[in-house]
Amino acid sequence: MNYKEKKHFEIIIVGAGLSGIMLIWEILNRKELRDKKILLLDKYQKEQAPRTWCFWEKGPSSFDDIITKQWRIAELFAGSSHLTTDMYPYSYQMLSSERFFNRAFSIINRYSNITFKQAAVEEVIDNESKVTVVTPDDVFSADMVFDSRLPQSTIDNYDGPLLYQQFAGRFVKSQKPVFNATNIRLMDFRMMQDKKVAFCYLLPFSSTEALLEYTIFTDQIYPPTVLEKGVDDYVLEHFDDTTMVTTSKEYGVIPMGNFPSGEKNKRIIPIGTAGGCSKASSGYTFSFVRLHTLHIIDSLIANELPTSYSFFIPRRFSFYDSVLLRVLKKHPEKGQQIFFQLFKKNSIEVVIRFLHNRSTIREEISIFLNLPVLPFLKAAFAEFFFRCKLF
Incomplete structure (x- = not known):
């Protein structure tokens, strides 16, 4: 089909989530790239649900001033076994999506060469010399497109090993000092493991406030009520506290698999989970998005076509x-x-x-x-x- 293109951009980014916004942020941090004409497309006006990202960091980073909290001591529990480990020289850090996006958009909004449009993307076509992007109302073209969408059809048609990481998290507050504020519970397996890998994850902000998260690795997607019960059971078993209240919640599903992630030397570059940045065995994403973003930046500065993350790791x-x-x-x-x-x-x-x-x-x-x-x-x-x- 021939489309009449409305406007040309040097770069189009599909999706205003972590990977898309981090890419714009890093582009604007480089004087060689910050004047590029960029279109950001997302079907939503703003992020749909607040979330948190956690990652290990060694030394300072560009996110230090917006980090929610960081810890050095981690605990693991399995049956009657208990392990405490000092993660130095690393720290385990938490960043809220709200802080991340607020900071990023405070920078992005200063640049008139960045255009944001709320629109669903219907089609992305690589025409070798340029890329055509079709939305319900407009057709755009670009020198290259970074696409963060992972189509459901890619997951449905995947023949390799596949699990889903599901999690239900609660930000809780107690009137009693029930948490060890210096130690995270990275994995607590003291719960039923029937037909799934199940563990609880605890990040304390103080002796009275924490994020409690129940996580499962499974080959089927359970309703949120099942995960909510997992949190309830954990609190009842491990915290003798009737004063604990929930201040907010988060819920998510991450498909865990090595999905196909584009081709080399193409002008459509998958990013985020679509680009292989969610580690298939753990679901960790933030650090890999950052690493992929830096690879993209280096490629753009060198006037080369970037690749998806999957192509440059062993x-x-x-x-x-x-x-x-x-x-x-x-x-x-x-x-x-x-x-x-x-x-x-x-x-x-x-x-x-x-x-x-x-x-x-x-x-x-x-x-x-x-x-x-x-x-x-x-x-x-x-x-x-x-x-x-x-x-």
Whole structure:
């Protein structure tokens, strides 16, 4: 179909979420790029639901002044086992979407070359020399398009190992000092693991305020009421406190899989989860979005076409992720052992590097030697033969 294009931009960004806004923010931070003519498209006028992002950080970052809270001590629980670890030289940091977007838009709104339009994108067409973007009312063109949409059809048609990370979080406040304000509970598996990996996650802001989150890895999507009950049960079992009240809630579903994420040398570049920035085995996204954004910035400065995140990390890490997903899908009851031993048997620096796809092969071998051998061997062979069929 031939479209009559209304206006041309150097860059069009589809989606005003984390990946799209972080990309504009970093473009405006570079004097070589900040004059580019950019169109930001999103079907919503503003973010639909506030959320939080958490990540490990080593040293200062550009987000230090808007961080909600950071911690150095992490605890893990599995059955009767308990582990406390000092994460130094890293800290575990929380950033609220509200603070992030407020800061980003306070910068974006100063630039007249950035245009925001509320519109759903119906079609994005790569015409080799430019890209056409179709909305219900307009047609635009651009030198390149960064697209954060992950179509449901991509998930539905995915043949690889797939789980969903679901979480229900509550920001709670108590009249009694029931929280250890210096320690996070990174993973607390002291709950039923039937047909799913389930754990609670606790981030304390003070001795009386915290974020409590119930998380499951499962191959089916449960209604929010199931996750809400998980939070209720955890509070009843581990906190003798009838004064605790909920001040706000968050809920989310993250598909965990190594989905196809575009092609090299194309003018449509997937970003965010669509670009491979949600780690398939953990759901962590923020750090990978930031890393991908910096890759895009370097490519733009060098007048090169960027790629999706999936293309510039060693392929072995996506293989590891898929193997773990296969194990958790078939043996969800082993999840608590796998994650607890990961932190218990390895130094925290090695674990964090591994979770960020930055570990060495020697470090990875050391990690694998402490995992349940038979389930992982079977899953590794299954993933190997699955990938062979793709070529």
